[in-house]
Amino acid sequence: MGISGGDAPREEKRKVSVGINGASGRIGKFVAYELVSQPEVQLTAINDLATIEQIVVAYTHKDSVHGRLDWNVMRTGDHDIMINGMRVKVYHEKDPARIAWQETGVRIVEECTGMFTKVATASAHLHDGVERVVLSAPGEGEGL
Numbered sequence: 001m002g003i004s005g006g007d008a009p010r011e012e013k014r015k016v017s018v019g020i021n022g023a024s025g026r027i028g029k030f031v032a033y034e035l036v037s038q039p040e041v042q043l044t045a046i047n048d049l050a051t052i053e054q055i056v057v058a059y060t061h062k063d064s065v066h067g068r069l070d071w072n073v074m075r076t077g078d079h080d081i082m083i084n085g086m087r088v089k090v091y092h093e094k095d096p097a098r099i100a101w102q103e104t105g106v107r108i109v110e111e112c113t114g115m116f117t118k119v120a121t122a123s124a125h126l127h128d129g130v131e132r133v134v135l136s137a138p139g140e141g142e143g144l
Contacts, residue, residue, distance in 0.1 A: 019045040019106035022113030044104035047091040102128035112136040
């Protein structure tokens with residue numbers, strides 16, 4: 001005898017792991033802020049040429065338009081920050097092909113630098129399990 005649909009245990013949805021390239025600018029900062037408030041998403045990695053200290057300052061500094069954001073951000077290691085209790089790995093790679101997104105299971109990359117807006121450049125993120133790149137700036141050329 002089988003179990004009816006009402007008695008079946010609920011399957012917990014896995015969160016989608018997201019990374020941000022260009023995390024310390026205004027757009028990257030607000031993408032991070034929105035991501036940490038979404039229950040179905042987990043921000044697990046960021047890449048930025050800024051130091052961890054500069055990223056923490058950017059995230060905690062009062063924004064001239066939006067004011068101070070309601071979140072807790074702190075440095076927790078040489079390559080990590082903590083945002084609202086979630087560990088986020090920090091990379092400092094100039095070349096998207098060298099970012100080790102697989103270390104944190106990133107599936108979607110939010111491209112917030114404004115530099116990688118063509119298919120050829122944005123697709124450099126598509127390695128080691130990354131399935132999609134979302135551009136924060138208008139894309140250029142065919143396929144975007």
